Amino acid sequence: QVQLQESGPGLVKPSETLSLTCTVSGGSISNYFWSWIRQPPGKGLEWIGYIYYTGSTDYNPSLKSRVTISVDTSKNQFSLKLNSVTAADTAVYYCARPNWGNWYFDLWGRGTLVTVSS
Amino acid sequence: DIQMTQSPSSVSASVGDRVTISCRASQGISSYLAWYQQKPGKAPKLLVYAASSLQSGVPSRFSGSGSGTDFTLTISSLQPEDFATYYCQQANSFTLTFGGGTKVEIK
Numbered sequence: 001q002v003q004l005q006e007s008g009p010g011l012v013k014p015s016e017t018l019s020l021t022c023t024v025s026g027g028s029i030s031n032y033f034w035s036w037i038r039q040p041p042g043k044g045l046e047w048i049g050y051i052y053y054t055g056s057t058d059y060n061p062s063l064k065s066r067v068t069i070s071v072d073t074s075k076n077q078f079s080l081k082l083n084s085v086t087a088a089d090t091a092v093y094y095c096a097r098p099n100w101g102n103w104y105f106d107l108w109g110r111g112t113l114v115t116v117s118s
Numbered sequence: 119d120i121q122m123t124q125s126p127s128s129v130s131a132s133v134g135d136r137v138t139i140s141c142r143a144s145q146g147i148s149s150y151l152a153w154y155q156q157k158p159g160k161a162p163k164l165l166v167y168a169a170s171s172l173q174s175g176v177p178s179r180f181s182g183s184g185s186g187t188d189f190t191l192t193i194s195s196l197q198p199e200d201f202a203t204y205y206c207q208q209a210n211s212f213t214l215t216f217g218g219g220t221k222v223e224i225k
Contacts, residue, residue: 044216044217045216058212096161103214104152104164104168104209105154110161
């Protein structure tokens with residue numbers, strides 16, 4: 001079955017760029033939308049943005065000026081970059097896939113904690 | 119953005135109890151609503167989509183209802199594995215947004 005796995009540094013310094021990759025295994029990245037969602041420790045869920053396998057994107061306006069999501073279909077991966085990070089960006093970052101044709105997330109990665117600290 | 123407000127923020131219940139969680143949207147979202155269950159250290163799990171459709175593999179003690187702005191998740195007979203935090207999410211329009219969560223605790 002299709003599985004998602006986030007990878008990237010667990011510690012990022014303030015003002016630097018957070019970079020994460022989600023690897024899709026057991027299936028193709030093609031023909032689906034893919035999203036990043038984050039959750040600060042002890043808090044709720046925040047949708048960051050999505051990318052279609054063709055490269056089209058949409059982002060949460062609250063993060064839009066700092067976020068870039070990209071896709072590499074040859075590697076079956078998509079990536080998140082968040083620049084100018086602060087402590088408020090400390091969170092568990094999940095990659096997720098919505099049901100085909102709608103926006104309910106039925107497939108999630110295990111999540112990766114990224115801490116912003118000097 | 120559409121704001122999603124859940125109530126209560128926490129509920130204490132016993133095994134076998136009926137538990138109801140509410141979610142209100144700041145504007146009408148038709149039936150474009152999902153419910154997720156999240157256990158500590160785990161990713162959220164989709165329980166209900168389109169307000170009342172049960173995701174495959176989810177026990178029938180879970181049910182969802184509502185449309186427009188008011189929605190409900192009901193657990194008909196709480197089981198030990200149901201103690202978790204539950205989130206609603208609107209899928210009507212971008213920016214996708216989640217409720218603040220409802221923690222179901224052991225009484």
